[in-house]
């Protein structure tokens with residue numbers, strides 16, 4: 001094996017194995033070395049002052065960070081990638097890279113809630129105004145575009161409520177009106193949806209979720225098309241964002257099995273969602289592959305598959321019944337985040353914070369993440385628990 005195999009020559013499964021690795025350069029070791037470092041020594045004053053060395057300072061990049069950046073850039077098809085200490089910091093640096101005082105940004109009402117908090121807090125104080133829009137808007141988004149609108153943010157499917165946006169229609173308007181487009185693609189990862197191929201300028205992923213895949217690290221990535229790359233790189237550098245080398249190594253390890261894990265999460269989640277859909281206690285299954293899910297047709301047209309996260313709206317029961325159901329589960333942990341090997345469940349209610357659309361489910365809602373356990377065990381667990389909803 002040589003170091004100059006171009007991963008893009010190969011199919012996706014092979015690419016996941018090859019990207020970001022240079023064994024010949026690394027004394028034959030299969031994985032890139034984990035460099036712990038701040039200071040980088042120059043050979044002489046000319047190199048120090050001329051900034052001509054390969055590396056300058058730990059914060060500005062190491063062979064370890066470059067390996068993951070290179071891997072993510074190849075998978076995303078972007079001009080460059082920055083690594084961030086969390087998914088949320090990836091969202092916030094992407095927004096800051098394209099917005100200035102006086103600008104206006106459009107954000108879907110179904111956005112990951114901490115991004116809303118960032119827009120209403122930090123961005124507002126910086127003189128940027130935000131309008132939340134109905135995530136199901138397509139070409140109609142044009143009515144919200146003002147002369148000072150600078151960026152259009154997307155997230156599909158929506159956090160918790162799973163609306164799948166019409167990405168091509170939104171990008172078409174953004175192109176026509178000269179807006180920078182950003183998309184939080186955490187649910188699909190570039191394996192199931194490729195934002196850059198749809199013309200999205202900044203593709204964001206909470207690497208904490210499926211890239212890491214083992215619930216043991218915090219990580220975010222932003223990949224950019226060439227036009228958006230210089231501002232992203234500069235803003236990321238100015239903010240001093242970087243990720244510890246051990247967490248980067250965990251991200252690289254996760255990358256190798258990402259395709260394999262996603263296929264299992266998909267198959268198991270579909271099986272569990274189908275079982276739930278057949279239960280009398282369940283009203284609606286909000287899973288992009290199900291017809292009841294808003295934007296199902298967009299998912300079918302644009303996505304290559306689905307991952308392990310979905311929600312259900314239960315038939316009306318008191319909240320205590322939902323708590324009794326979830327408390328009785330042996331295999332589903334009660335906890336935030338997702339994307340690891342373990343199954344999770346949380347009750348949620350979007351009514352508290354939506355501003356542009358009304359979230360009016362007919363009953364209480366629960367979000368599930370389906371892990372890598374045996375589907376039969378998960379369904380048996382749900383079956384004993386779901387009885388607590390009515391009994």
Ligand SMILES: *Cc1c(COP(=O)(O)O)cnc(C)c1O
Nearest residue numbers: 086087088112184186206208219
């Ligand atoms: C979890 C999540 C984030 C934030 O990631 P952290 O690593 O937890 O900061 C951002 N966007 C989406 C859609 C998420 O699910």
